[in-house]
Amino acid sequence: LYSYFPGGPMWPPFRRNLRYAITSTSATTIDRATLSTVFARAFSRWAAATNLRFTETASASDADITIGFYSGDHGDGEAFDGPLGTLAHAFSPTDGRFHLDAAESWVANGDVSRLSSFGSAVDLESVAVHEIGHLLGLGHSSVPDSIMYPTIRTGTRKVELESDDVLGIQSLY
Numbered sequence: 001l002y003s004y005f006p007g008g009p010m011w012p013p014f015r016r017n018l019r020y021a022i023t024s025t026s027a028t029t030i031d032r033a034t035l036s037t038v039f040a041r042a043f044s045r046w047a048a049a050t051n052l053r054f055t056e057t058a059s060a061s062d063a064d065i066t067i068g069f070y071s072g073d074h075g076d077g078e079a080f081d082g083p084l085g086t087l088a089h090a091f092s093p094t095d096g097r098f099h100l101d102a103a104e105s106w107v108a109n110g111d112v113s114r115l116s117s118f119g120s121a122v123d124l125e126s127v128a129v130h131e132i133g134h135l136l137g138l139g140h141s142s143v144p145d146s147i148m149y150p151t152i153r154t155g156t157r158k159v160e161l162e163s164d165d166v167l168g169i170q171s172l173y
């Protein structure tokens with residue numbers, strides 16, 4: 001079953017059109033256009049299940065959600081740990097920060113052959129769909145096939161919401 005963060009924080013009802021900015025990309029080799037496409041697809045999974053809408057904006061100052069790649073200690077008390085281990089983290093509503101570990105071998109377009117032939121590669125879209133669940137207020141799920149399950153097998157791709165994820169987000173929004 002799905003879960004929420006303690007206290008059930010959520011984006012309030014008057015904030016249904018959330019803007020996101022991809023703000024810190026110098027630490028990744030993935031080009032900007034590809035990042036835009038991958039994050040747009042990840043957000044669209046959650047938009048399809050709710051009345052939430054997500055729009056990319058160029059300026060961090062008017063964004064509700066900020067996305068960036070960082071290495072090691074990046075100033076929020078949750079230092080990244082190099083390849084594997086922690087891949088990314090996102091804060092609960094309405095903080096909006098979503099950070100990715102720049103040390104991972106991110107694969108951007110679900111290139112499954114690259115993913116499986118390169119043991120430590122991590123599918124960016126799979127991690128993004130999971131972290132957006134956290135940004136919206138979901139904790140972890142006990143259902144192994146759900147997006148919000150706390151582990152994913154390396155070299156795999158999981159981007160489609162499971163019925164447990166849909167139930168969880170629809171009970172919140």
Ligand code: TQI
Nearest residue numbers: 085086087088089126127130134149150151152
């Ligand atoms: N990052 C953890 C995660 O997002 C960070 C974390 C641990 C966390 N406990 C939490 C976040 C409790 C919110 C609430 O779960 S991670 C996966 C998965 C990670 C893991 O790097 O370990 C994914 C990031 F599920 F595959 F294991 C994304 Cl998809």
Ligand code: CA
Nearest residue numbers: 082084086101
């Ligand atoms: Ca790491």
Ligand code: ZN
Nearest residue numbers: 074076078099
């Ligand atoms: Zn961080």
Ligand code: ZN
Nearest residue numbers: 130134140150
């Ligand atoms: Zn998680």
